[in-house]
Amino acid sequence: MNMFKKLLCLFILSVGSNADEYKNPIALSAPDPWMEYYKGDYYLVATTGSNVIGIRKASKLGGLIDVENTIVYTFEGRALWAPEIHLIDGRWYLFYSSCAPNTEGNECHRNRVAQSASDDPMGPYTFLADLDDPDDQAFELDPSYIIINEQQYLLGAYWGPTSQNLYIRPMTNPYTPSGAKHFLAAPTYDWEIYGLNINEGPEPLYHDGRIFVVFSASYCGSDNYALGLMEFVGTDPLNSTHWYKHPEPVFKRSDENHVYAPGHNGFFKSPDGTEDWIVYHANAEESQGCGDTRSSRAQKFTWDDDGLPVFGVPEATDVTYEGPSGE
Numbered sequence: 001m002n003m004f005k006k007l008l009c010l011f012i013l014s015v016g017s018n019a020d021e022y023k024n025p026i027a028l029s030a031p032d033p034w035m036e037y038y039k040g041d042y043y044l045v046a047t048t049g050s051n052v053i054g055i056r057k058a059s060k061l062g063g064l065i066d067v068e069n070t071i072v073y074t075f076e077g078r079a080l081w082a083p084e085i086h087l088i089d090g091r092w093y094l095f096y097s098s099c100a101p102n103t104e105g106n107e108c109h110r111n112r113v114a115q116s117a118s119d120d121p122m123g124p125y126t127f128l129a130d131l132d133d134p135d136d137q138a139f140e141l142d143p144s145y146i147i148i149n150e151q152q153y154l155l156g157a158y159w160g161p162t163s164q165n166l167y168i169r170p171m172t173n174p175y176t177p178s179g180a181k182h183f184l185a186a187p188t189y190d191w192e193i194y195g196l197n198i199n200e201g202p203e204p205l206y207h208d209g210r211i212f213v214v215f216s217a218s219y220c221g222s223d224n225y226a227l228g229l230m231e232f233v234g235t236d237p238l239n240s241t242h243w244y245k246h247p248e249p250v251f252k253r254s255d256e257n258h259v260y261a262p263g264h265n266g267f268f269k270s271p272d273g274t275e276d277w278i279v280y281h282a283n284a285e286e287s288q289g290c291g292d293t294r295s296s297r298a299q300k301f302t303w304d305d306d307g308l309p310v311f312g313v314p315e316a317t318d319v320t321y322e323g324p325s326g327e
């Protein structure tokens, strides 16, 4: 190979690796993020607080920061929280929490689901069903979807008498609950009760045949908002004693990296399917609360010898990291 060809090769290699880098945050004003990688693109959906749901779409993780939030769904009502999209039998199901029109405050939140017209994550979406339990008019939020032993379940959070807890409900399909909601977990450890007694944002995580639920703990406006880990260790997913909650948080603030109140996450795979990634929101300064200062961030995570996820420390912003494998 002559010198010119060698230089050309080096040039192409360095351009190629630069294209796969990204920085946190990956999206501004994007709390409660959820990410999917599907057929060559990333799709990021997050809380807007309004009556519309938008998705940011880009072929590179580092490209999301530059794209607009395209509206994919407009609904009757207000105060959108915690949207997630799940591909089930060829359609995308958009789970979200919102209040009915002409309501006030937060306690009116109920969980709902909309459906995409095709397998395009950009929709358009149309309303499909309310998912609240008619026998229990509780404040409900943060719907998600999990499959355990081929049975479908709705996951969510609800306010009980003294704390916000997690629930699980059996479903016959993504829009039809087939039974009452069952208590799944309540905040009990010190790290779950900063500001308010809260468990929320339950998210499914599957690995090597094991079933985990990662959830957020404490008040979102506390800098100590953190992620906890539960594992299904029994035979009945509707029985809370068949789940084990780990006694320590698995992801929390890093004062050294200036990351506060990290939480309300989702999971996604790298384009080549070899890496596990977490997407979560956090604040860049102390005491910024539960508003639009929360940006979406993403980072790779690994698994330890016991088969448990290792999320590490929330990474600093404005540092260049290698993007997901296969971009």
Ligand SMILES: *[C@@H]1O[C@H](CO)[C@@H](O)[C@H](O)[C@H]1NC(C)=O
Pocket: 239, 240, 241, 242
């Ligand atoms: C939940 O599981 C425990 C332990 O297996 C059992 O003792 C209890 O009866 C179960 N509760 C229900 C409601 O099935």
